[in-house]
Amino acid sequence: MCNHAIITHVTSTVRSRQLGRRAMLGGALAGAALLASPVRPSGARRQLAPRAGEVFDLTHALSAAFPVYPGYTPFSATVTSTIDGIGSLSRQVTLEEHVGTHVDAPAHFIGDGDDVSEIPAGRLVAPLAVIDISARARDDADATVQPDDILAWEDEHGELPAGAFVAMSSGWDRRADDPDAYLNIGEDGLLHFPAWSPSAAAFLIEERDIVGVGVDTISMDNTTSPFFESHVILLGAGRYGVENLAALGEVPAAGATIVVGAPRFVGGSGGPARVLAIT
Amino acid sequence: MCNHAIITHVTSTVRSRQLGRRAMLGGALAGAALLASPVRPSGARRQLAPRAGEVFDLTHALSAAFPVYPGYTPFSATVTSTIDGIGSLSRQVTLEEHVGTHVDAPAHFIGDGDDVSEIPAGRLVAPLAVIDISARARDDADATVQPDDILAWEDEHGELPAGAFVAMSSGWDRRADDPDAYLNIGEDGLLHFPAWSPSAAAFLIEERDIVGVGVDTISMDNTTSPFFESHVILLGAGRYGVENLAALGEVPAAGATIVVGAPRFVGGSGGPARVLAIT
Numbered sequence: 001m002c003n004h005a006i007i008t009h010v011t012s013t014v015r016s017r018q019l020g021r022r023a024m025l026g027g028a029l030a031g032a033a034l035l036a037s038p039v040r041p042s043g044a045r046r047q048l049a050p051r052a053g054e055v056f057d058l059t060h061a062l063s064a065a066f067p068v069y070p071g072y073t074p075f076s077a078t079v080t081s082t083i084d085g086i087g088s089l090s091r092q093v094t095l096e097e098h099v100g101t102h103v104d105a106p107a108h109f110i111g112d113g114d115d116v117s118e119i120p121a122g123r124l125v126a127p128l129a130v131i132d133i134s135a136r137a138r139d140d141a142d143a144t145v146q147p148d149d150i151l152a153w154e155d156e157h158g159e160l161p162a163g164a165f166v167a168m169s170s171g172w173d174r175r176a177d178d179p180d181a182y183l184n185i186g187e188d189g190l191l192h193f194p195a196w197s198p199s200a201a202a203f204l205i206e207e208r209d210i211v212g213v214g215v216d217t218i219s220m221d222n223t224t225s226p227f228f229e230s231h232v233i234l235l236g237a238g239r240y241g242v243e244n245l246a247a248l249g250e251v252p253a254a255g256a257t258i259v260v261g262a263p264r265f266v267g268g269s270g271g272p273a274r275v276l277a278i279t
Numbered sequence: 280m281c282n283h284a285i286i287t288h289v290t291s292t293v294r295s296r297q298l299g300r301r302a303m304l305g306g307a308l309a310g311a312a313l314l315a316s317p318v319r320p321s322g323a324r325r326q327l328a329p330r331a332g333e334v335f336d337l338t339h340a341l342s343a344a345f346p347v348y349p350g351y352t353p354f355s356a357t358v359t360s361t362i363d364g365i366g367s368l369s370r371q372v373t374l375e376e377h378v379g380t381h382v383d384a385p386a387h388f389i390g391d392g393d394d395v396s397e398i399p400a401g402r403l404v405a406p407l408a409v410i411d412i413s414a415r416a417r418d419d420a421d422a423t424v425q426p427d428d429i430l431a432w433e434d435e436h437g438e439l440p441a442g443a444f445v446a447m448s449s450g451w452d453r454r455a456d457d458p459d460a461y462l463n464i465g466e467d468g469l470l471h472f473p474a475w476s477p478s479a480a481a482f483l484i485e486e487r488d489i490v491g492v493g494v495d496t497i498s499m500d501n502t503t504s505p506f507f508e509s510h511v512i513l514l515g516a517g518r519y520g521v522e523n524l525a526a527l528g529e530v531p532a533a534g535a536t537i538v539v540g541a542p543r544f545v546g547g548s549g550g551p552a553r554v555l556a557i558t
Contacts, residue, residue: 054401055400055403057400060543061396061543061545062396062544062545063544063545063546071360071365072359073359073371080352080375083389088388088510088548089387089388089548090376090377090387090548090549091375091376091544091546091548092374092376093374093375093544094371094372095371095372096370097369097371097372098369108367109362109368111362117340117341121336124553125334125538228366231367261538261540261541261553261554263341264341264551266340266341266342267342267356267370268356268370269367269368269369271372272543274552276400276404278538
């Protein structure tokens, strides 16, 4: 029987290897060293069925190479245990709460704002509206989403659904492998990238019903709003932001559901998130 | 007009405060210091519409207080910027990849296994099956999910759907606020908590089609499988695990969709995840 065969294999693998250091409580973690040659049933992956609908990954892979906003420290990771050592790989990760594809919680800018662990789970699942300004962004690195862009989206798709998450798609995510191109520091010493205009942010808060706003660039504000006006309008109204989104150009402009996997760091101003869109 | 009022308010707030240090590139991050008294439109939160369906948060809040597996370092965070200082709050977080509600990627135990950034997004969204062994766990801290528990679930709900995520609900998550009760170290020096039996793990791999397995305890293996047999069977077959899940007792046993917000740490053996269930 398959089950029995696996158990027998595991057991014999365990028995055939020397017990490593047993200093760990109960020797359990150390015991894992016995299993460096694991069972991998052949063909197991072929059994996986495709899902109905499609899942889009809106998240950049995060490593020390990912560009960071000036002033922040890049992501780093240190291996703390190995399979050859105690039997399992683990790492200690050090990250600024605003690296990679990440959430800005209200607490990032607002003294009494919700921290990232306090954003209700129900607001992390939302109808996704993608506002595409990539054509304009090709000619103007400082392009911003304007209220008219939202109205143009609504002309095509109807009014923004209640509780929507509204994301700017500028095509900038394709630069993320090249930090210089992504940060795009000009001769003026400033970063140049597309973002939200404060007037569009204010339109969403005052005239529509949204849970949050996203960008496929490093910040919701660019040089045209140097005092972070869009952040303050959005986070000040209890909404959250997501920065450094990926692949928005591949997602339907309307009809998908976004799931923002914000970390539940207590007291956190934000944090790296897995962000998916589901159709 | 509301929009104009907000912009005027923001602008006047900006102008009424002293510009902080402008050492940052472009002065932008420093400029945020101007916005410590933000706009918070009254009643803005009341506009948020309830969603159709329900979102369950299966994620424990993560802080230094959260119990860790012996050998791992607890979560920590250090404030790197403040609203009173440069205008925005950020922290540098240090975390072991296996703290809090977290994913075990195949690479945690398997030398050539997928790291956490390589788990395909499509496998992070899955039909959720909850196997409740809480009644047995009340009498036996070492209780494990057996193949018969899976068959009993199927008697009630039909065969596990293709690509399912199968979670053990033992009620142990309610102990997480009390690390001693959660780790439950006995007089034998071992941790005692409910987990998967290797035979049930093998049944899922060989006889069913699953993407991953979860527990509401600190590990998928307990004292009854001291050599991490369930880990090896599951991760060795390219599946992932999620440990320290919360609130599984509140989720329907069948019919919900789980979204596992695994972090995309390149090379990661796992990492803290936001895990939601949607009905």
